[in-house]
Amino acid sequence: MSRRSVRLQKRSENSPRQRGKVTKQSNRKKIQPLSKLQCEKNQLVLEGVAKHPVLIETVEKGVGGDCDAVPPSTDSLVRPSPLPHLGWGSPEDVWLKMVGREQNYRHSKSFMQKHPTIQPRMRSILLDWLIEVSEAYTLHRQTFYLAQDYFDRFMLTQDNIEKSMLQLIGITCLFIASKMEEACPPKLSQMAYVTAGTYFEEEILQMELIILKALSWNLCPETAVSWLKLYFQVGSMNADSDLLKPQFPQDAYVQMTRLLDLCILNINSLDFEYRVLAASVLGHFIQQETAEKVSGLSRDAVKLCVDWMAPFVESVNWFGRAPLKDFARIKEEDRHDIQTHTHYMSMLEVSQKEENSQFLTPPNSTEKTCTH
Template identity: 25%
Template sequence: MEIQVRRQQRLVNLHDQENANVFKGKSNAILPIKRQGLTARGALGDLNTNAQAQRDIAIGKVAVATAEYEKKATLNRATIKSNYSHVRSKIDTGLAVTKPTIQPSSRPPLRREESTAGLAAKAAARTKAVLKETQQNKTNDEKTLKPRIQSQDSKKPSRLSAVNEDAKPVLKEPTESLGKLKLAESVKQDKLKKKHPPLPLDVEDIDASDNNSPLLMSCYIKDIYHYLTELELKYSIEPDHLKEQSEISGRMRATLIDWLVEVQRQFSLVLETFQLTVGIIDRYLQAVPNVQRNQLQLVGVTAMFLASKYEEIYAPEVGDFVYVTDNTYSKADVFQCERDIMSKLGFCLARPIPLSFLRRFVKAAHGTSKNHHLAKYFVDLSLVEYSMAHYRPSELAAAALCLSLHLLSRKTLEEVWTPTMTYYSQYTLEHLDPIIRKIANVVVNVKNSKYKSVYNRYLDPKLAKVSALPELKEGAIEELAKIPSTTYL
């Protein structure tokens, strides 16, 4: 009997030892565990029972940790509620906030005026109280304050007198300066009256209707054109100005300008740019003797490059001018020639162009747009001719307009060139007659000339096709080209 009991105890001890080795990883055998409170249903039953117990323990730990986290969160919410209660009206935190109960008042809310009125009433009450106190103090301490006031009064006149003495010259200076200013204005007005005498009775005031337009500058327009006249005399071109050139002739100049007309047309430049270009070329060739023949085209494109920067809103790049020369010159050559031209011309490109005077003269003649385009055509033809390069821009503009008015109106030159035109252009018909006949000669011979760029450009419908007008093919202009210029002398 004892032997059987010992065997059972050994078996139980053996099972417990092997099961412990399984959990420690020392054996691969799975044996049932026999413990108190568990029924021996096999290895799987025992193992499942142990895993469920461990799972229950883990769930219990998670529940405890969750409860502690919720407790901390509530504490944090309470601190947030207490610290940021002043911004609850701006930010909705989503928390239930207990708002203080406010007893509604029967009186409506105060307006802004009422609130300020209450403040003003309080301020007025304070001032009244302060005044009363000061009056009482004044009656009580009148004897003590009286000598102090007398001493202060005795000091005040000296200070005021010093200030007045210092202020006397300050008051005198503005009156003197105003007097000088009025005197200067009167002198200036007298000078203007002497400079611009009243118009003759047979001369129309073409600026009378422009007094209300600030863009037309009717107050300064006469001074402006007087200044332009001085500039064209200052920067004048001499007759036969290429006489100092050993390699460049008038034909080469005409060839260059005729080619520049095509460049201006290709780049869509304004007419002011072309006329200013011709002026720059003539001034440079007059100032610099012995310009080489292979440098003449470089001078031409550089002059147009300068004129386009002076007149155009969007000037072509220097590479464009290099391209039209078929890369004969480089950008560095153009820049070097630009510096040379500007230094020789004294960095001044303010020489007037014929178009500036032509606008003024067309206004004085009450001419049409057709008269204006035809006069521009005559001016551009004259710029190509070397024999007419020495004429002043105002002379070319006046002669071209006179011829345009004569051809389109079928009136005589005497009828066209009125005293008003003589006054505003400052040229008589006798002075303009030889220039008119030279222009007529150029227009008649343009068909046989090899310089036809100007003629082709004015075939544009935007310019009214004035180069193909029938008036330029009739006998009136041919007669002017044949008759000698001594008719009005």
């Protein structure tokens, strides 16, 4: 057990556990519980929780991963490292380790087949709500993407999860991710608060142990946003720059992350590796040759993902540019790293219409040929 977990356990033992109790802060917007965001059309009901959720002891092969393991060499691994010279390590070793994580931490949309009562849109609504919670608590983008990865991999290890469990699993994944990424993670009581009293603090702690065990404590993936940030950094830095210090324009990065956020809410994004997803996003904002150079991925390697992403690009363009927001107690140079929320569910609907129009739009009358 980590030192944070020990402190959390001691704090929870020494303080009375009250349902959904937390002190409100004036600079945080009020978050609606997920159960309030449902509508009859979606038929998503996330109220109540099973008191004794079932944990499947075994983990699917390739789901958990190992932070330090490197898989056997493949074509994608032997490509030259696109990383520049590093004063603190070998760029080849760093690249090999990063790609090795990508190969070991497996995700797949096939988990939907294991849970008959869960629909893809339910995942979208849950992740959209987690983004909203992340902004309310000024959590970093990496924190949300860790939570998304934990959720998808956990669902892949389970069978027949009821839809009433989704919000508990989601907020617990965010709780774990915040302890991994944040210097000052939200308290357990704050996580319970955003569920509007739907869950006890004890239920979140219980689910935390279930998720950690199912994932075999493998909590260090290279997320889609970490790949995107690396690519954009390498593409923006000059010869004298330090890879660890951001060199890219914040406004452009925010536009990229909004597109990535929108894509990750769609279940079909799990068809692609995170690094391919990030490279495809980058390719819509900079020259394709540069995107290939900084990602180490050829045009053919990302073509399928780039084509799939086209309706999402049209959707974000239709909604205009994303603002670069300011946050209290967040330095100006770090504000681009804070996860922000926007009308993602509306964007998803627009992107779906754009996708359908590619197949359903009939040809113009002038294009029709006459055979008589």
